Amino acid sequence: MTTQIWLGLLGGTAFGFVIQRIGATNPNKMTRAHLMIESDIPKFMLMAVIISAFGLTGLLAVDSGKTVILPMTLGATTIAGLLFGVGWGLCGYCPGTTWAAAGEGRLDAVFTLLGGLLGAATFAHLHEYLIPLLYDSTSLGPLTLADISGSRLIGLGLLAVMFGLAIFAIHLLWGRDRHA
Template sequence: MEPIVGLITGILWGYIFQRARILRFEKHIGLLTLTDLTVLKFLLSGVVVGTLGINLLATLGLAPYHLKPTFVAANFVGGVIYGLGWAILGYCPGTAPGAVGEGSLDGLFAVLGGLCGAAAFAHTYPFWKQTLYGIGGYGKVSFPQLLHLPPLLLAVLFAGLLLAFIFFLEKMGW
């Protein structure tokens, strides 16, 4: 059953990505040059839905919520690599396969680059675990724990701030 749900979900996401035009190279370059914030608004909308959805499901006991440990240095280096790849290729990992589906040859290079990067990381993982994972390892921490607030309340506040920011960007014509 899971493969069918995954296939249907993938088709729906692909359709939404295509209709929102965020599979286009120009849209990503527009984000990176801050001339077209369509991709940013789309991504933030996804964060709003995901934040509310997972916290609501977890609060109702319908889905488990598993925190992953925080490793500041590893997250920072991974973020830099991710951002550089996005800036160089003009696609993020979520939109590159969709761009390939639309016939984009440069999207194919983004997918292949991501797969090569994942393979390189997997083969060098012991090195990274010995070095970067030891710097800024805080264990399983979350903002609700740090702020002593209920997770769902914090999710609603965070989602509200993101929605306000999205509407601000729209009002400014960005």
Template structure:
């Protein structure tokens, strides 16, 4: 029961934040991916950096259970799948999480995205044996690995260096890039959509 309450609280917070940062709005996704307006990119980079620094610092302080880490396997299909997801994300303006949130916020086109998504997931379920047989799902570079070796983690590191410290350094790097990146790279430069700061 506790886990269901946590799912409701964290899930609702995630959905609300995705709505408020513009991630569920295809206009902001389109402008970001066409490299015109990077406001949302800065938000995402800052979020990854903030999450990373807090998680690894929390591990070092003994507050965060290292066992909660969940690292996905690396294989060639990750890249191919990433290409497919990227193309569909750019065309539709939605990814799985933002699509369901956009539908909930009242966007009708997002309902079509979800319907297509359910069919796409079913198509993968049907074609999974083919991918499995192709060898493209076989682990590369050790499979479930992190860049550094995180103390106490069940996942191996590619490099021997201490993974939690590397995580904090990379997290700070993401934060730095978020600050350095300009809001606008190209485009019409309409002042109306510039955030007031």
């Protein structure tokens, strides 16, 4: 196996361990997060994005990483977000936590995983028909915070500040002490 595959396996295993420890593989804890009772999972997810953004920026700075910025499409993103949110709310898992929960032996996660794979297969089958409807007509082109701010570092700073403020607000508004 190549170094990239080993690094991917190591990183994925570490991330799976962390999401299991934070409770994101427990649909009851996930429901409590959706009901704004427990704040651990949303704060963890936002922090994971911040840390990943710094890591990716570092890799790009030393020419060790590669990104492909896809066009931002309002139609496809809106429908995908609705499907993602409804599926997450119904099942209690997002795609990453589904795999980790299935690895824990949770049977409901196995069925969620099968449903997700069926949905992905359906999308792949219909993709060519959906491009003119959902992609081409609502595309804003590739768009990033770096493009908006004019600098990769300023974009990273904006993301870190916005998500950091979101973590702080979630902590204040969803804190366990207020809803216990």
